Amino acid sequence: MSSAFDFSLEPLKNFLALYDEAVKARVPDANAMVLSTVALDNRPSSRVVLYKQITRGELTFFTNYNGRKSLEIANNPNVSLNFFWPSLEQQIRIEGRAEKILRSESEAYFKTRPRLSQIGAWASEQSQKIKSFEYLEDQVKFFEKKFSGQDVPCPENWGGFRIVATNYEFWFARQGRLHERYVYQKNGSAWERSLLSP
Numbered sequence: 001m002s003s004a005f006d007f008s009l010e011p012l013k014n015f016l017a018l019y020d021e022a023v024k025a026r027v028p029d030a031n032a033m034v035l036s037t038v039a040l041d042n043r044p045s046s047r048v049v050l051y052k053q054i055t056r057g058e059l060t061f062f063t064n065y066n067g068r069k070s071l072e073i074a075n076n077p078n079v080s081l082n083f084f085w086p087s088l089e090q091q092i093r094i095e096g097r098a099e100k101i102l103r104s105e106s107e108a109y110f111k112t113r114p115r116l117s118q119i120g121a122w123a124s125e126q127s128q129k130i131k132s133f134e135y136l137e138d139q140v141k142f143f144e145k146k147f148s149g150q151d152v153p154c155p156e157n158w159g160g161f162r163i164v165a166t167n168y169e170f171w172f173a174r175q176g177r178l179h180e181r182y183v184y185q186k187n188g189s190a191w192e193r194s195l196l197s198p
């Protein structure tokens, strides 16, 4: 078990303590997490997104609301997240329901992004087929011109999702594959705690 972990605490507190430790240990891309969604035909798909903030007590990532993952979430909000920090031999699994954060919350975060990322949010119709990479570069030029001399507004179709967590698992590697697995499961407003066999 990591020294930052205390099973008697709420899972979010443990996540934040371990995340802080990972950042201090310079784990590359410590905020990268695999997000899995499920499509209408029940097929799962996964991709990496970045954990950016806690919004009203839940982990939050930002994306295009018209992209594939967002459309899948609109149909089925059940998602899973997975963090793997190889150098610390730790894995954190989170399951829950994704929900859009408030427009004002997305706008506040959008303001903190570098200008090129803000322009990119306008230029990219995420998950759509495009004819060439040049087309994307032309879109960037178009929006740079359109917003020249002014702040780039947050596109209507861009924002955050918070994952309202129902399950957490904290996994710590141990010798002989006798790994430690600490599980929290939400029951009403309480967290039930269990240990799992590796």
Ligand SMILES: Cc1cc2nc3c(=O)[nH]c(=O)nc-3n(C[C@H](O)[C@H](O)[C@H](O)COP(=O)(O)O)c2cc1C
Pocket (backbone or CB within 6 Å): 029, 032, 047, 048, 049, 050, 051, 061, 062, 063, 064, 067, 068, 069, 070, 126, 127
């Ligand atoms: C390290 C890394 C970080 C990423 N962060 C994000 C992110 O925060 N938001 C996002 O929409 N896509 C992010 N992506 C791109 C996604 O993995 C994915 O390609 C994109 O969101 C389109 O997914 P979709 O078509 O399933 O919607 C990231 C990719 C990598 C490799």
